[in-house]
Amino acid sequence: MSERLVIATRGSALALWQAEHVKAQIARVAPDFVVEFNVIKTQGDKILDVALAKVGGKGLFVKEIEQALIDRTADIAVHSMKDVPAELAEGLVLAAVSAREVPWDALCAREPVTLDTLPKGATVGTSSMRRQCQLLARRPDLQIKLLRGNVPTRIKKLDDGEYDAIVLAAAGLTRLGLADRITQLLPIEISIPAVAQGVLGLETREGDHIAAEVVRRALHDAAQADKITAERAFLAAMGGSCQTPLAAHATDREGGGIRIVGMCGKPDGTRILRAELGGAAIDARILGERLARDLIGQGAGEILDETRAL
Secondary structure, rough: OOOOEEEEOOOOOOHHHHHHHOOOHHHHHHHOOOEEEEEEEOHHHHOOOOOOHOOOOOHHHOOOHHHHHOOOOOEEEEEHHHOOOOOOOEEEEEEEEEEOOOOOEEEEEEEEOOOOOOOOOOEEEOOOOOHHHHHHHOOOEEEEEEEEOHHHHHHHHHOOOOOEEEEEEHHHHOOOHHHHEEEEEEOOOOOOOOOOOOOEEEEEOOOOOHHHHHHHHOOOHHHHHHHHHHHHHHHHHOOOOOOOOEEEEEEEEEEEEEEEEEEEEEOOOOEEEEEEEEOHHHHHHHHHHHHHHHHHHHHHHHHHHHHHHO
């Protein structure tokens, strides 16, 4: 008799693509397992008219998914890793992280424009305080307008003329076959990505060695895991979430090891702090924590306190 694994996932087109991808990879390495889905509508999917920063942050996309693991109505949770809070729910572990899809933010418009060639005062849609901060630092004339909903819904809002342009994660567009809608990939000099952007995270119950081993064999990317460890250590040390304009991105360093760059800024883009450093992959957590200390030393603590007070 085949063993059964249940994947908890949100019901959006992107979330289902991700769950199907995980299922296919499990079938590749463990064909004897029957994989089923438990599709869950999270609070983040239900609240669509308010900025996430005002109602609890990206954790709203994760809480009910994690609860399914705790309740044993699922064995594996599939997340966009950038949505996962710095601290996991008690009793759960991050069993695997995938290779990273294109990590950059993407500008999408109806015309072939870039951020710099958008008309003065153009309306740009985003739900991310991190993106808003960096967009306004580059183009303070832009009108930033709240953009919520799944990826196809956001694209439709753009096509319907509600925005002159929108900014989304390139990874989600690529996974859904919508990469042709990207008019510009925003380079790291303009927009540092969210922590773990472009990576899938596979969460299991602590002690469920079967589920953990299966997803590790199916998807785990050890080199990427070091980078994610550095980025998430930075996020945790900053006490951050999507309620604060923070970003970090780690890459391979020439000659070996990891290079990580981080950002903290005011939501209106009037002040941006950046720092970067490099070190050995084995010290990934320490690197992330050091990066946070560097930014705090520049004044990031005051920015974060002001932002939270808002």
